[in-house]
Amino acid sequence: MSSTMLSTIRGLDDDNEKELKSYFDDIMSRAPADDHEYLSEIINTLIQISSKCINIIDHPFFIRIRHAFINNLKKSAEDFTLSCRIGELFSQLTNHTNDKNIQLIREFFADSNLTECLIESLINLSPTSNDHLIGSIEHMIDAYHKFQDDRPTIQDDPILSTLIMPIVNFFKSNEYKNSFFQLLAKQDQLTSFQKLILVTCPTYIKSYWGQLQEEIFSAIAQVTLTRSSEIFEHFLPSLDKWQEPVIWSIYSLILLCQRCGNEHLLPAYDLQHKKILDYVLNIVQGKELWNVANQDSTSDKRQYRVNQLFCYSTLYIYTTTFLPELRDKLVENNITPLLIRLTEAKYDKIQFHAYRTLAAVLTDNDIKQLANPAQITNVFITYMKKTIDVIVLRQRLENLLLSLKILIQHDQIRGEFARQTDGLPLLLRCATEFQFEGTKIQLRSLNILMSLTFNNEIKVLLEKNSTFNQYLRTLATSSKSPELQKIVDGILWRLFPKYKTTETKFQYDIMISYSHKDKDLCHQIHKALVADNFRVWIDLERMHGIMMQAMAEAIEQSRYVLICMSDSYCVSPYCQAEAQYAFEKRRILIPLRVQMGYKPQGWLAFTISGRMYVDFIKSNFETAYTQLMSQFHQNPVDEKDVALRLSQSNVKDAVVEKKECVIYSYPKDVLQWTSANTHGIYRVGGTAGRRMDCKCGSAECCHRVL
Known part of the structure; x- marks a missing residue:
């Protein structure tokens, strides 16, 4: 019967749904609902020709198959062969999901009886459960993953969304780590339970983008990121011997580590991610795996898994670049040669993720050196x-x-x-x-x-x-x-552009050019300057609309422009426009570092070339603010007015960490400054081009020229 059915359905036109339905009407009329042997024979045939059947999945015959699956699981039968084959059929059918049939598939699988049965079976599952029962659940979760993948609106279906948390809880159980540690490096096949908990469930969770995603990934982040380190420690020594099961399981774990690296979870678990990053870097540097990934064979299953491993490892590395400390770690480790090697991988997705990572860590010099x-x-x-x-x-x-x-x-x-x-x-x-x-x-x-x-x-x-x-x-x-x-x-x-002639009389002393991502520190600097009677232009409220002309006018009417350097400043075209316009207008630029460890690159490095910057991160605020005052004095525009404002500034009371005499060198004679107390800063007047000797009399003075 199966061979006849197989040849008949294969001979039918894919687009002729009417003829297909008529054929299944006939099958249904001749197939008793409780004849499992007859049903199994038909299912075995349909698995081979699933692409022909996907668009008529709402046919009563497939509804009958769904009922048979539920009944088989609910009766706790000793033999779950039928339900396992039905699960495999449904998994094969969802391979053919597309935008045209997605609603049809959604309606078929969004059946509360089916999801409730699946959840109950998963809750009661253990490594000693019947292999066909485990296979039934594994195939069904795989089917649900395939048609919901990259479709968050489908994932938010009231019935379908009930699946995610039970799967998460199953994954979080101790059985996950136990199953991993029972794996052997040379093991050639996963057991049914290992495949379910180490691969299928993580893949399902990773692909979830529904409304509960923040809740879901917050729930799994701590346990996942913590036990990941244990797992990597256990398996990395045998890296060159990994066979397909270990590779498959490891890359499924990395998938979840990457999803636990969003904008909230990456900084919240920075220490865990720092450890995992080291392990992942070790993986992509594995010589044996790299050779496997780039061998000529295209049908080797191990090669396919290695490429997946390298792909998602590189994606994880890219994800970590969104945290400045981790990106700095990559730069310090000179990751560029490794990334360049990854751009030569045969698998194009590895290349893509490598280039994305390079985008985040490359310096101008790196790019110049690329072939x-x-x-x-x-x-x-x-x-x-x-x-x-x-x-x-x-x-x-x-x-x-x-x-x-x-x-x-x-x-x-x-x-x-x-x-x-x-x-x-x-x-x-x-x-x-x-x-x-x-x-x-x-x-x-x-x-x-x-x-x-x-x-x-x-x-x-x-x-x-x-x-x-x-x-x-x-x-x-x-x-x-x-x-x-x-x-x-x-x-x-x-x-x-609408250029204007610069006025000879300045309306502002200072214009602060900054990225709003660095607003907290930049607003603090603004507040201090205003308190010291400086006239400051700053966009406090994130102007919109015709803001570029307002910015241009602010630069034209300001003596100094403070360039608040950070990653976000450098990649902002608005900030580049401000800095370049100030440069073109020959305003005095004073760079401030407002991000830990930031080193100017690209256009910003060119713009501030030759200028000393004030570090508001490395130094305490009072010390850095004092240094900023010195920059105004070393670069006067209107000497008398600047001297007057500086004499009124609160900086005279600033305290530094050690006794030192700050010796200024000015382009013109300036006012004599009285020294502060022995715990502060001594300001000594000077003459153009001449470095003054220290007159503070302190043996601890470092005689520093700012």
């Missing part, structure tokens, strides 16, 4: 092509643009982007097409386009693009998003 920096740009453009028209890959496109936004700060990459003809049109599509309106994709692409206006070739192309410019002007007046209004204003200002 072919054009390849980095080409990879990003290639992935934009692959993702721009695929709805389920929107999240990937968002992340790609975020990485490109960081990378585009480097002049070499901007130049390559100008040379490669496909890049700019793709960005313009992301910025202007209706499907991306109001999304992160539109906002990030516009940010990148603003950064690209600092490349003359691209700036000229955008100036001549009347369609794009008209779109921007329309967006500026029609958009209700303050962020969009701000970036649109920034691009238009860059393309069509």
Whole structure:
């Protein structure tokens, strides 16, 4: 019977649902509901031709199969062979999920009787349970994962969403670690229970993006990240001997570690992530695994798993770059050569994640030393092509643009982007097409386009693009998003600036140029300056709309511009526009470091070249503020006015960590300064070009010139 059925269904047209349904009507009429042997024979046949049946999954015959699965599990039968085969059929059917049939599949699997039965069976499961029972649950969870993957709206279905927490609780149980430690490096196959708890459940959890994701990953972060270290410690010594089961289980664990690295959990568990990062770096440096990943064979299962392991290990490394301390750790460890090697992997996703990581850690010198920096740009453009028209890959496109936004700060990459003809049109599509309106994709692409206006070739192309410019002007007046209004204003200002003649009389003493991500410290500096009677321009409330002209006028009317250096400042096109305009207007720039360990790169390094910066992170606030005052004195614009303000400043009472005499060297004669008490700072007047001897009389004085 099965061979006849197989050949008949194979001969039917895939699009002829009416004929398929008629055939299943006939089968149903001849198949007794309680004849499990007959049903098993049909199921075995359907597994082989699942693609033919997916679009008629709502047929009564498949409903009967679903009931048979539930009944088999509820009766606690000694033989769960039927339910296991049904689970395998359902898993095969969901391989063929697409946007056309997703609602049909959703309705079939969003059955409360089915989910309740599955949850109850999972709760009562143990490593000693019947293998076919374990297989039944494993196949069903796999089926639910496949059709919900990358579909958060489906995951939020009231019935389907009941599955996630029981699966999480099963994964969190002690059986997970026990099952892992029972694995042997040379083991050639996972047991049914090991596959369920070490691979299938983590994969299901990793793919969850529903409304409960913050709750879910907060619930698993502590236990996952803590026991991960134990597992890596146990398995890393045998790295070169890992076979497919260990590789599969390890990369499934890394999947979850990566999901436990979002913007909230990464800093909350920074110590655990620091340890895991070391282990993951060891994995991607494994010579034997690297050779396996890049061998010529394309059908080797172990090779496939190794590529997955390298892929998600590289993705995890990329995720850690969002925490400055971990990114600094990567830079200190000179990770660039390793990442460059990973860009040569045969598996293109490994290349992509490696380039994304390079975007975060590369310095200008690194990029100059690359043999072919054009390849980095080409990879990003290639992935934009692959993702721009695929709805389920929107999240990937968002992340790609975020990485490109960081990378585009480097002049070499901007130049390559100008040379490669496909890049700019793709960005313009992301910025202007209706499907991306109001999304992160539109906002990030516009940010990148603003950064690209600092490349003359691209700036000229955008100036001549009347369609794009008209779109921007329309967006500026029609958009209700303050962020969009701000970036649109920034691009238009860059393309069509409205310059003014600088006034001879300054309205402000100081303009503070900073990223709002660093607002706490920058606002503290502003408050201190105002208290000392300085006239300060600062955007405290995150101006929107036509803010670029206000910024330009503030620079024109300010004596000094404080450049508050950080990662977020460097990647912001607004901040670059401010710094460049201040540079062009020949304002006195005073760099301040407002992020721990930050070292200026790219355009920012060029802009502040040759200037000493004040470190508000390494020093305490009072000491750094005192040094800032000294910078004003060493770079006077209106000497008498600056001297008057400094004499009124509260800095005269600042206390430093050790006795020292600060010797100033000025371009002109300045007022004599009286020294502070022996626990403070001695200010001694001086003459142009001459370093004064210390007159404080203290043996502990370090005679420091700021």
